[in-house]
Amino acid sequence: MAETNFPEASLIPGWLAADEADALLVALRGQVPWEVHRIRLFGRWVDSPRLSCWIGDAGTGYVYSGARFEPRPWPDALAALRPRIDEAAGVAMNSVLANLYRDGRDAMGWHSDDEPELGVRPVIASLSLGGTRRFVFRHRRDPARKHEFALGHGSLLLMAGDTQADWKHALPRTARPVAPRINLTFRRILPRPR
Ligand SMILES: O=C(O)CCC(=O)C(=O)O
């Protein structure tokens, strides 16, 4: 496969209408059991700078940033959305990482979603609700190559192909005043080999 100059990522602004996105944001703030995930950073365990929740079907335990997470059940608001996400992504998703960024100090550092349980060339569907934040890509072997998206209320970002293999992404902090934001990355975890 030839290497692409651009991550295979496409943004659909307003994928959810504003009133539907408003209602989902409120429902999820209440329905999701938000917690602080501890992650491994440069050999130390630290609190991640955001609130998170790993949600999924039975059997979708996930190892990320050195920690293992067992899935919480799907809140009603997310279960209702799931078939529409599957249709947009063309994949039957079975899990979601939900993140709540309370303000501009909450962020996510550089990473790829390349855990083995996602398989090769995974499709990841990322739905954003609330304050618009910058989402940046940089090429793994040539960090001067960068791309960015502004992820607004109700937008759906689809990442596919070699996006995870070739690029890292991050959600930087910002000093600008920004409204709280929830991001949902729908994923398909493959059954564990035995
Ligand atoms: O909040 C975002 O838009 C990024 C989330 C992300 O990269 C992830 O959950 O892996």
Ligand SMILES: [Fe+2]
């Ligand atoms: Fe990610």
